[in-house]
Amino acid sequence: xxxxxxxxxxxxxxxxxxxxxxxxxxxxxxxxxxxxxxxxxxxxxxxxxxxxxxxxxxxxxxxxxxxxxxxxxxxxxxxxxxxxxxxxxxxxxxxxxxxxxxxxxxxxxxxxxxxxxxxxxxxxxxxxxxxxxxxxxxxxxxxxxxxxxxxxxxxxxxxxxxxxxxxxxxxxxxxxxxxxxxxxxxxxxxxxxxxxxxxxxxxxxxxxxxxxxxxxxxxxxxxxxxxxxxxxxxxxxxxxxxxxxxxxxxxxxxxxxxxxxxxxxxxxxxxxxxxxxxxxxxxxxxxxxxxxxxxxxxxxxxxxxxxxxxxxxxxxxxxxxxxxxxx
Amino acid sequence: xxxxxxxxxxxxxxxxxxxxxxxxxxxxxxxxxxxxxxxxxxxxxxxxxxxxxxxxxxxxxxxxxxxxxxxxxxxxxxxxxxxxxxxxxxxxxxxxxxxxxxxxxxxxxxxxxxxxxxxxxxxxxxxxxxxxxxxxxxxxxxxxxxxxxxxxxxxxxxxxxxxxxxxxxxxxxxxxxxxxxxxxxxxxxxxxxxxxxxxxxxxxxxxxxxxxxxxxxxxxxxxxxxxxxxxxxxxxxxxxxxxxxxxxxxxxxxxxxxxxxxxxxxxxxxxxxxxxxxxxxxxxxxxxxxxxxxxxxxxxxxxxxxxxxxxxxxxxxxxxxxxxxxxxxxxxxxxxxxxxxxxxxxxxxxxxxxxxxxxxxxxxxxxxxxxxxxxxxxxxxxxxxxxxxxxxxxxxxxxxxxxxxxxxxxxxxxxxxxxxxxxxxxxxxxxxxxxxxxxxxxxxxxxxxxxxxxxxxxxxxxxxxxxxxxxxxxxxxxxxxxxxxxxxxxxxxxxxxxxxxxxxxxxxxxxxxxxxxxxxxxxxxxxxxxxxxxxxxxxxxxxxxxxxxxxxxxxxxxxxxxxxxxxxxxxxxxxxxxxxxxxxxxxxxxxxxxxxxxxxxxxxxxxxxxxxxxxxxxxxxx
Numbered sequence: 001x002x003x004x005x006x007x008x009x010x011x012x013x014x015x016x017x018x019x020x021x022x023x024x025x026x027x028x029x030x031x032x033x034x035x036x037x038x039x040x041x042x043x044x045x046x047x048x049x050x051x052x053x054x055x056x057x058x059x060x061x062x063x064x065x066x067x068x069x070x071x072x073x074x075x076x077x078x079x080x081x082x083x084x085x086x087x088x089x090x091x092x093x094x095x096x097x098x099x100x101x102x103x104x105x106x107x108x109x110x111x112x113x114x115x116x117x118x119x120x121x122x123x124x125x126x127x128x129x130x131x132x133x134x135x136x137x138x139x140x141x142x143x144x145x146x147x148x149x150x151x152x153x154x155x156x157x158x159x160x161x162x163x164x165x166x167x168x169x170x171x172x173x174x175x176x177x178x179x180x181x182x183x184x185x186x187x188x189x190x191x192x193x194x195x196x197x198x199x200x201x202x203x204x205x206x207x208x209x210x211x212x213x214x215x216x217x218x219x220x221x222x223x224x225x226x227x228x229x230x231x232x233x234x235x236x237x238x239x240x241x242x243x244x245x246x247x248x249x250x251x252x253x254x255x256x257x258x259x260x261x262x263x264x265x266x267x268x269x270x271x272x273x274x275x276x277x278x279x280x281x282x283x284x285x286x287x288x289x290x291x292x293x294x295x296x297x298x299x300x301x302x303x304x305x306x307x308x309x310x311x312x313x314x315x316x317x318x319x320x321x322x323x324x325x326x327x
Numbered sequence: 328x329x330x331x332x333x334x335x336x337x338x339x340x341x342x343x344x345x346x347x348x349x350x351x352x353x354x355x356x357x358x359x360x361x362x363x364x365x366x367x368x369x370x371x372x373x374x375x376x377x378x379x380x381x382x383x384x385x386x387x388x389x390x391x392x393x394x395x396x397x398x399x400x401x402x403x404x405x406x407x408x409x410x411x412x413x414x415x416x417x418x419x420x421x422x423x424x425x426x427x428x429x430x431x432x433x434x435x436x437x438x439x440x441x442x443x444x445x446x447x448x449x450x451x452x453x454x455x456x457x458x459x460x461x462x463x464x465x466x467x468x469x470x471x472x473x474x475x476x477x478x479x480x481x482x483x484x485x486x487x488x489x490x491x492x493x494x495x496x497x498x499x500x501x502x503x504x505x506x507x508x509x510x511x512x513x514x515x516x517x518x519x520x521x522x523x524x525x526x527x528x529x530x531x532x533x534x535x536x537x538x539x540x541x542x543x544x545x546x547x548x549x550x551x552x553x554x555x556x557x558x559x560x561x562x563x564x565x566x567x568x569x570x571x572x573x574x575x576x577x578x579x580x581x582x583x584x585x586x587x588x589x590x591x592x593x594x595x596x597x598x599x600x601x602x603x604x605x606x607x608x609x610x611x612x613x614x615x616x617x618x619x620x621x622x623x624x625x626x627x628x629x630x631x632x633x634x635x636x637x638x639x640x641x642x643x644x645x646x647x648x649x650x651x652x653x654x655x656x657x658x659x660x661x662x663x664x665x666x667x668x669x670x671x672x673x674x675x676x677x678x679x680x681x682x683x684x685x686x687x688x689x690x691x692x693x694x695x696x697x698x699x700x701x702x703x704x705x706x707x708x709x710x711x712x713x714x715x716x717x718x719x720x721x722x723x724x725x726x727x728x729x730x731x732x733x734x735x736x737x738x739x740x741x742x743x744x745x746x747x748x749x750x751x752x753x754x755x756x757x758x759x760x761x762x763x764x765x766x767x768x769x770x771x772x773x774x775x776x777x778x779x780x781x782x783x784x785x786x787x788x789x790x791x792x793x794x795x796x797x798x799x800x801x802x803x804x805x806x807x808x809x810x811x812x813x814x815x816x817x818x819x820x821x822x823x824x825x826x827x828x829x830x831x832x833x834x835x836x837x838x839x840x841x842x843x844x845x846x847x848x849x850x851x852x853x854x855x856x857x858x859x860x861x862x863x864x865x866x867x868x869x870x871x872x873x874x875x876x877x878x879x880x881x882x883x884x885x886x887x888x889x890x891x892x893x894x895x896x897x898x899x900x901x902x903x904x905x906x907x908x909x910x911x912x913x914x915x916x917x918x919x920x921x922x923x924x925x926x927x928x929x930x931x932x933x934x935x936x937x938x939x940x941x942x943x944x945x946x947x948x949x
Contacts, residue, residue, distance in 0.1 A: 029807060056790070058789055058790045060787075063626070077793055079795075080794070080796070081626075081656075081797060082796070083797060084798055093612070093619070094612065094622065094625065094630070095626035095627060095787075097610065097627070098627040099630040102788065119615055120615065297610060301608060303605075311607045313578050316574065317742050317743065319561050321362070321363060321508060321562065322560060322561040323560055325558060325559075327557040
């Protein structure tokens with residue numbers, strides 16, 4: 001099977017007649033994150049980037065779960081649904097499957113997506129529903145005030161782990177690849193250009209796109225990604241992935257093939273970071289084409305409607321074994 | 328040999344065998360033959376949760392009871408007049424339900440010492456005189472079947488599997504059933520396996536001729552068709568009628584139906600059924616779990632579909648948080664609970680009415696929702712339409728409480744005239760609904776209809792309606808997050824008032840009191856309608872007066888219910904739980920209703936209710 005990436009995730013979403021600006025995507029609600037939160041930067045990037053998609057604003061929907069990042073939809077002047085903890089991918093699945101004309105986003109965090117909502121996340125990815133998932137990973141529980149999360153490093157001392165966490169963390173990119181995701185990327189809140197580039201590719205992808213965004217929590221886990229933000233350190237540690245481009249780590253080098261059908265290479269790359277952040281790959285790990293769940297569901301409906309069986313309610317109710325009682 | 332034909336008014340037959348013996352299929356076919364003959368009928372399938380429990384053991388016994396008559400009947404009957412037992416375990420598991428004089432037809436093929444022991448018999452009951460009270464017909468049905476299909480070159484095992492069709496043929500002869508529908512069915516079912524098809528047909532015919540020729544059966548029986556209102560009928564089970572009601576709700580509302588569901592007994596058949604009706608635009612989503620099932624349904628409702636989720640009690644427990652979200656978002660959603668025995672995994676294949684309080688109160692916060700319950704298999708159609716009407720009109724999740732007995736039981740159903748089915752008006756929001764002080768036109772998602780208190784259904788894709796809502800408390804009107812004490816109090820009371828106002832659009836509860844002088848009222852809900860009705864008829868046949876009323880709406884109650892309850896000296900509420908409706912009635916109306924309760928996983932027997940009601944009437948008069 002060859003990868004056909006020309007099928008845009010935005011194919012069925014109507015284009016806007018007017019050109020929108022960042023201001024058009026900004027709601028009238030006061031943003032209520034803590035000062036210095038990485039979420040502000042991501043919000044600004046999304047508000048600035050959305051107009052470039054050229055879509056009707058009313059056909060864009062942001063669905064979120066629970067957590068700091070899940071307040072995101074309130075601040076965008078699109079349709080927004082702030083749901084319950086962990087369930088956003090399930091809700092988005094129903095919405096995207098029944099409404100191909102919508103551009104559906106899921107905004108979630110490491111606790112929401114990987115802990116309470118882990119099941120929905122993996123199943124959305126394997127089904128390949130046409131949604132874009134932004135996973136804000138700050139490696140801590142913020143809204144509940146500072147417990148360790150499923151991406152916190154082992155030994156982490158938090159309110160609920162005074163003697164250090166003994167949980168082993170998930171690597172969200174490895175998890176997504178293992179769950180058969182067709183688009184997996186990682187980026188950082190602090191790198192606006194890279195973030196925007198990845199968001200554009202993710203939104204255009206037909207199928208589930210998972211974007212992990214390293215995001216700083218200045219209150220409960222400040223500086224978690226500082227080593228990737230210092231210019232010199234970042235140059236040494238960040239491994240920037242580009243499809244078809246050469247990747248070099250020490251004396252190893254290879255051509256990155258994000259379109260490879262087999263996810264093994266992408267998975268291997270996802271393991272470059274052993275937790276020490278000595279080598280942190282960012283960019284698009286995998287971007288392949290696979291029929292989406294929602295397209296196939298709608299195709300079955302289309303075929304049934306154009307087939308022989310009529311949508312005849314009276315005929316359905318009567319069935320094949322009815323009888324008549326005369327007066 | 329010309330045999331005598333005896334007239335009967337009604338018969339109750341129970342087919343019983345191993346869960347692999349095809350008893351449910353046998354029962355279904357006999358039911359179909361009986362329905363097309365024109366008898367009134369009611370069925371009770373009863374099977375274990377295990378797909379194939381160890382063969383020949385009591386836990387593996389599966390049975391199907393069918394009551395048919397030349398008059399209007401309401402239940403699958405009390406005790407079987409005829410028991411067909413395919414092995415020792417089937418005999419032992421069911422014989423205690425028979426009254427003296429009953430007919431027992433037994434396949435004696437497996438009455439070997441090993442199999443008798445497996446079934447818990449120390450002695451062979453066919454030989455020890457323990458069945459003397461019954462008319463026993465013991466034959467080696469297995470050997471007769473194998474002999475009748477010899478020509479088709481099947482393995483002995485496959486040949487023996489046709490014995491259910493042999494017994495169906497025998498019973499079809501005994502009760503003069505039309506056989507054409509079974510022939511057609513077998514021809515179609517096994518169209519791609521000609522030898523199996525022919526063997527089943529041969530066994531079916533052999534069973535018929537066996538009845539006709541053997542001296543063991545001296546008479547056959549005739550049960551005349553029951554007089555029924557003119558019209559077209561079919562036989563229908565509750566799960567099928569409920570599925571059709573949902574398809575009809577989609578047609579009548581013009582909304583695509585979106586079912587999000589996770590397989591669970593006894594609700595899975597609704598998922599299976601709806602997955603067949605894509606030509607109606609029905610989408611079915613088999614979710615990763617119960618929570619995703621309702622989540623996807625709610626997401627589809629948000630997008631303008633008629634979202635539906637189907638489950639049983641344990642699934643409702645998992646869906647509770649999302650039901651609360653739907654209440655807070657005020658979006659239409661139909662939540663179907665096909666109740667089964669609980670708590671926890673409980674009795675997956677048995678019936679119970681014990682989720683009423685879960686439906687009423689099983690959520691955090693003040694989270695009211697309307698509750699609707701069907702009373703018979705065919706009534707599941709109307710109840711599903713009614714649930715959808717309320718959900719769409721009031722922008723609310725609605726709980727539809729069916730149960731295992733309704734789901735799998737069947738009855739003749741008069742086909743509705745589709746042109747006269749009620750229309751459901753989605754009434755999507757199309758533009759701004761609020762003018763600010765400065766003259767700007769805005770869309771306010773929580774601006775309400777003054778009549779129903781329903782909020783606008785504003786679906787994505789509609790320009791100018793962009794808004795953000797969620798599970799956090801919203802300000803009245805504009806719907807932005809609000810933690811204001813007075814606003815929360817207002818919103819909690821408004822959500823309750825909205826559900827209460829559903830009562831404005833539901834009919835008053837009707838009381839059936841033919842003599843108009845009853846002092847005792849029997850009030851029920853859900854699937855107890857049949858047994859209560861049959862019990863009341865018997866009480867009245869004794870010359871006693873009794874009133875019966877049955878609730879379709881459990882929340883809110885019909886407006887006249889309090890007056891009705893206070894009109895009677897005594898009110899009895901039979902329920903297959905420990906008194907859940909009784910608790911609600913006592914709390915709301917301060918009326919001293921009395922419960923009659925059983926939780927055996929089986930519907931009430933009419934004779935049981937007849938006894939209870941008669942005793943109560945005697946106590947009241949003394």
